[in-house]
Amino acid sequence: MAGEMNKWILMVTTRAPTNIAVIKYWGKRDEKLILPINDSISVTLDLNHLSATTTVAVSPSFEEDRMWLNGKEIPLSGGRYQNCLREIRSRAGDFKDEKRGIHIKKEDWCKLHFHIASYNNFPTAAGLASSAAGFACLVFSLAKLMNVNDDLSQLSAIARQGSGSACRSLYGGFVKWAMGNDLNGSDSVAIQLARETHWSDLVIIIAVVSSRQKETSSTTGMRESVETSTLLQHRAQVLVPGRILQMEDAIRNRDFSSFARLTCVDSNQFHAICLDTNPPIFYMNDTSHKLINLVERWNRHEGTPQVAYTFDAGPNAVMIAKDQKAATHLLQRLLFYFPPPPENEMSSYVLGDKTILQEAG
Numbered sequence: 001m002a003g004e005m006n007k008w009i010l011m012v013t014t015r016a017p018t019n020i021a022v023i024k025y026w027g028k029r030d031e032k033l034i035l036p037i038n039d040s041i042s043v044t045l046d047l048n049h050l051s052a053t054t055t056v057a058v059s060p061s062f063e064e065d066r067m068w069l070n071g072k073e074i075p076l077s078g079g080r081y082q083n084c085l086r087e088i089r090s091r092a093g094d095f096k097d098e099k100r101g102i103h104i105k106k107e108d109w110c111k112l113h114f115h116i117a118s119y120n121n122f123p124t125a126a127g128l129a130s131s132a133a134g135f136a137c138l139v140f141s142l143a144k145l146m147n148v149n150d151d152l153s154q155l156s157a158i159a160r161q162g163s164g165s166a167c168r169s170l171y172g173g174f175v176k177w178a179m180g181n182d183l184n185g186s187d188s189v190a191i192q193l194a195r196e197t198h199w200s201d202l203v204i205i206i207a208v209v210s211s212r213q214k215e216t217s218s219t220t221g222m223r224e225s226v227e228t229s230t231l232l233q234h235r236a237q238v239l240v241p242g243r244i245l246q247m248e249d250a251i252r253n254r255d256f257s258s259f260a261r262l263t264c265v266d267s268n269q270f271h272a273i274c275l276d277t278n279p280p281i282f283y284m285n286d287t288s289h290k291l292i293n294l295v296e297r298w299n300r301h302e303g304t305p306q307v308a309y310t311f312d313a314g315p316n317a318v319m320i321a322k323d324q325k326a327a328t329h330l331l332q333r334l335l336f337y338f339p340p341p342p343e344n345e346m347s348s349y350v351l352g353d354k355t356i357l358q359e360a361g
């Protein structure tokens, strides 16, 4: 390694959005490599809303790898960060900055330590896929810093080892995570199904029912489901393969009725699996159920779906409206059923006692 020792620091900052699964990933066949038991499909939100911003820095003066999440230092001992770091390090390229006299040979990256600072602009671990944005951003930043030449699909296989759903956040638009067949996970990667601009009529509205940390993490929840739920096996092996094909068609044809039906059915079935887990896992709460009722009644009244809903491992509702008109009506309905206290502002306000609403797309 050339250059004046300890005098330099290299930094890269990137931002990655979160993604919301419309056909859920729930269950692993390999816990270490994070290989799923079924394909999943998601929509990536736009960068201005729910996203993670991560700065990675490297310097010969750093004595250990350290990480801060939302300003608080967290231990890096967990295997997932180390797995991502190791994978990126093994693909690193040479770095040369003639002006400053810095030359890092690819084999030297493993002798250097990293400092990582990451911020989420939304509640962490409240079922809004914060780990998806976080690991996608971490892997992308590290790859940029270390001059990794891999394409996004190869990077997605690394982000997957941080958190399964993270692999889908490497792409915008509609994304499929193919479960793959290889034992080493090389074909368990994200594939972009359609670009961001493909279906721009859709409006995503997120009702944050609770910003509290969830009681059962996705990782623990899906492990318990794999061990105890028979419904999970049926869903993964029999139902999801057909549903994936139908969802791909619905997205390709911008067929909102099919898209909404499949999204709601899959979300409800995922939560049915949580109930079928022993002991049962309750991610949704009464407010979540009220939101489902509101959308179901309205869709039935209209005769054709106006809004789809989906819930991840938490009580917060992600609602996807057919177009701006449906989104406006949905907001009016939400306001009617969950009137905000007067002192709050329109863009981020409290519904009822504990519900914050944000427009996210």
Ligand code: DP6
Pocket: 020, 021, 023, 024, 025, 026, 034, 040, 129, 131, 132, 162, 163, 164, 165, 166, 218, 219, 220, 312, 313
């Ligand atoms: C319900 O990706 O958070 O959001 O791979 O263990 O980190 P790990 O789990 P994670 O699980 C996300 C589950 C989900 C559905 C989905 O995003 O597909």
